[in-house]
Amino acid sequence: MVPELRKDPISGTWVIIASERSKRPNDFAGPNEKKKGGFCPFCYGNEDKTPPELLAYRAPGLEANRSGWSVRVVPNKFAAVQTEGELNPQTNNLYQTMNAIGAHEVVIESPDHNASLGSLPAAQAERVVRALCERYRAIAHDSRIQYIQIFKNSGGVAGASLEHSHWQIIAIPLVPEAVEREIANSREHYAVHRKCLFCDLLSQELEDNRRIVDQGEDFFIFCPYASRFPYELWIAPKNHLSNFGEMGERELAGLARAVKLAAGKLETAFNNPPYNIVLHTVPVQKGPELYYHWHLEILPRLTITAGFEWGTGYFINPTSPEMAAQVLRDIQLAQGEPENNQGGT
Amino acid sequence: MVPELRKDPISGTWVIIASERSKRPNDFAGPNEKKKGGFCPFCYGNEDKTPPELLAYRAPGLEANRSGWSVRVVPNKFAAVQTEGELNPQTNNLYQTMNAIGAHEVVIESPDHNASLGSLPAAQAERVVRALCERYRAIAHDSRIQYIQIFKNSGGVAGASLEHSHWQIIAIPLVPEAVEREIANSREHYAVHRKCLFCDLLSQELEDNRRIVDQGEDFFIFCPYASRFPYELWIAPKNHLSNFGEMGERELAGLARAVKLAAGKLETAFNNPPYNIVLHTVPVQKGPELYYHWHLEILPRLTITAGFEWGTGYFINPTSPEMAAQVLRDIQLAQGEPENNQGGT
Numbered sequence: 309m310v311p312e313l314r315k316d317p318i319s320g321t322w323v324i325i326a327s328e329r330s331k332r333p334n335d336f337a338g339p340n341e342k343k344k345g346g347f348c349p350f351c352y353g354n355e356d357k358t359p360p361e362l363l364a365y366r367a368p369g370l371e372a373n374r375s376g377w378s379v380r381v382v383p384n385k386f387a388a389v390q391t392e393g394e395l396n397p398q399t400n401n402l403y404q405t406m407n408a409i410g411a412h413e414v415v416i417e418s419p420d421h422n423a424s425l426g427s428l429p430a431a432q433a434e435r436v437v438r439a440l441c442e443r444y445r446a447i448a449h450d451s452r453i454q455y456i457q458i459f460k461n462s463g464g465v466a467g468a469s470l471e472h473s474h475w476q477i478i479a480i481p482l483v484p485e486a487v488e489r490e491i492a493n494s495r496e497h498y499a500v501h502r503k504c505l506f507c508d509l510l511s512q513e514l515e516d517n518r519r520i521v522d523q524g525e526d527f528f529i530f531c532p533y534a535s536r537f538p539y540e541l542w543i544a545p546k547n548h549l550s551n552f553g554e555m556g557e558r559e560l561a562g563l564a565r566a567v568k569l570a571a572g573k574l575e576t577a578f579n580n581p582p583y584n585i586v587l588h589t590v591p592v593q594k595g596p597e598l599y600y601h602w603h604l605e606i607l608p609r610l611t612i613t614a615g616f617e618w619g620t621g622y623f624i625n626p627t628s629p630e631m632a633a634q635v636l637r638d639i640q641l642a643q644g645e646p647e648n649n650q651g652g653t
Numbered sequence: 654m655v656p657e658l659r660k661d662p663i664s665g666t667w668v669i670i671a672s673e674r675s676k677r678p679n680d681f682a683g684p685n686e687k688k689k690g691g692f693c694p695f696c697y698g699n700e701d702k703t704p705p706e707l708l709a710y711r712a713p714g715l716e717a718n719r720s721g722w723s724v725r726v727v728p729n730k731f732a733a734v735q736t737e738g739e740l741n742p743q744t745n746n747l748y749q750t751m752n753a754i755g756a757h758e759v760v761i762e763s764p765d766h767n768a769s770l771g772s773l774p775a776a777q778a779e780r781v782v783r784a785l786c787e788r789y790r791a792i793a794h795d796s797r798i799q800y801i802q803i804f805k806n807s808g809g810v811a812g813a814s815l816e817h818s819h820w821q822i823i824a825i826p827l828v829p830e831a832v833e834r835e836i837a838n839s840r841e842h843y844a845v846h847r848k849c850l851f852c853d854l855l856s857q858e859l860e861d862n863r864r865i866v867d868q869g870e871d872f873f874i875f876c877p878y879a880s881r882f883p884y885e886l887w888i889a890p891k892n893h894l895s896n897f898g899e900m901g902e903r904e905l906a907g908l909a910r911a912v913k914l915a916a917g918k919l920e921t922a923f924n925n926p927p928y929n930i931v932l933h934t935v936p937v938q939k940g941p942e943l944y945y946h947w948h949l950e951i952l953p954r955l956t957i958t959a960g961f962e963w964g965t966g967y968f969i970n971p972t973s974p975e976m977a978a979q980v981l982r983d984i985q986l987a988q989g990e991p992e993n994n995q996g997g998t
């Protein structure tokens with residue numbers, strides 16, 4: 309059965325009902341039960357345990373779907389959306405539904421089962437970012453797709469069902485409401501000031517300086533003024549860029565450095581805490597836009613989202629972003645780590 | 654330091670920065686570490702370990718802030734908002750802030766440390782609902798308050814920091830965006846159809862019948878069409894009521910029955926799963942409204958909210974609400990439990 313997108317008429321929120329894996333009470337393992345050790349479909353030698361690869365980086369002459377890759381992208385074996393088919397939107401009185409058509413991919417970050425994003429060699433981090441960008445561009449050609457959500461779940465508490473470090477890409481035929489809200493606020497600012505809201509925000513942050521964690525040549529890392537989570541970090545390009553797929557070579561290298569640095573600081577401060585990373589970018593069917601600015605949000609899962617947050621959509625954060633930024637600025641990571649251009653084990 | 658409300662200019666979301674308890678990395682115990690056994694400030698004999706009570710039900714002649722109560726409401730000792738003070742709203746270029754003024758209360762459900770909502774005697778469940786409604790009405794008199802969020806966190810995974818069963822009330826000087834969105838959708842429907850959206854939704858559910866779990870004389874229990882969480886349940890009054898504080902004696906009894914029944918079914922199906930309950934009602938400074946319908950949402954925490962959900966605001970649910978409703982309808986709870994009008998241990 310095709311997974312189904314359904315809209316709640318009261319809140320306006322869409323939900324993917326993946327009904328083919330409908331779960332009865334006994335099927336829930338409990339939210340924190342994760343496989344440690346044992347078989348891993350993302351390790352060398354198990355390439356035939358995933359669907360055939362969509363993209364992989366390996367030395368010339370090596371065979372596809374075999375060992376020897378440095379980054380490997382495969383369809384998610386338990387996809388939340390389906391690649392083939394038509395949307396077939398339907399309305400039944402108050403209810404709207406359509407087939408959950410899109411793409412659901414997994415980007416395996418490294419052949420090393422125990423690697424973490426923060427501990428990757430710099431060249432390997434760059435390959436990961438390059439793979440994300442390549443797949444983003446490839447999926448954007450599908451005219452059924454409205455939005456490509458790139459994200460990472462790190463640690464069982466943050467929703468990772470496999471511990472081998474990876475990213476996910478879910479492409480959907482709708483623009484998410486979270487993105488619509490940001491677009492509406494950014495458009496409003498642009499209409500008044502003829503400037504990008506996020507560019508203005510970065511200027512204000514730079515002048516204030518208390519929440520900046522790091523700035524490389526091309527990217528800022530900072531704790532946002534209204535951080536929802538303790539030690540939340542945002543990564544944004546210094547130059548105005550609205551679309552994640554627009555990055556050039558220089559931005560790819562800069563983003564790889566920033567993501568590795570931000571993850572490394574969190575992993576050091578909290579001894580490998582659970583966290584999510586999410587991309588916010590313009591919808592794929594739009595060209596580059598003057599009013600919007602893409603960015604990554606890193607959300608450490610040190611606290612629990614509970615009734616107040618679910619009821620209101622607002623958050624309670626026990627750590628001020630000013631203090632978080634100071635703590636994270638002060639963390640020094642080892643410099644000049646050995647590069648490993650194979651990115652292998 | 655007064656906790657601070659800050660608005661994110663990009664998303665429009667407000668956050669409470671409870672900076673006086675700013676947490677350094679070592680202060681995070683890990684999200685699932687909960688005290689089991691040991692000292693409990695909500696048990697008989699420990700009344701002096703909480704702030705003085707705001708409301709309690711006990712037999713006539715018994716002293717306040719001593720044992721003998723059946724339900725007890727106290728200020729939260731670790732409040733996210735502060736009762737005294739002025740809002741003092743300020744704008745600094747792109748950023749808006751105000752003091753987080755409001756109320757944060759705890760409703761202790763029973764003196765029995767091991768009781769669960771579903772296992773309460775019926776008369777005790779009614780006292781709990783009555784206390785929630787009484788406090789709602791009392792807080793609504795404060796003209797600084799715009800919204801009163803009533804919620805329950807049950808189990809450590811759902812954010813409960815104490816296992817002794819309780820509810821919480823957080824009153825804030827803003828109307829939450831989640832409520833604003835529901836109001837906007839409901840107003841739009843009313844403008845076109847001159848009928849309450851939720852009343853129409855209940856009619857459609859009743860006709861369809863596949864997602865109805867139970868209907869008493871005054872309340873429906875059903876799995877919503879676009880359930881975000883597996884086994885999500887909504888409880889709504891059959892008659893049009895927009896404001897939680899409007900309930901009469903008949904509704905109080907009906908709601909108590911419905912809440913106890915819904916919680917009891919979940920507790921039986923999943924052996925006391927973690928869950929949140931959240932109230933959605935009209936903002937307090939509004940009169941009864943024709944377009945809005947209050948309801949409770951029960952959100953079992955059997956799955957983990959991860960990158961896709963944080964990025965998009967959309968959800969992936971592995972259980973269809975039709976199957977969930979069937980499973981929950983089929984669960985028979987023990988009838989005719991002994992009533993205990995003291996509700997005590």
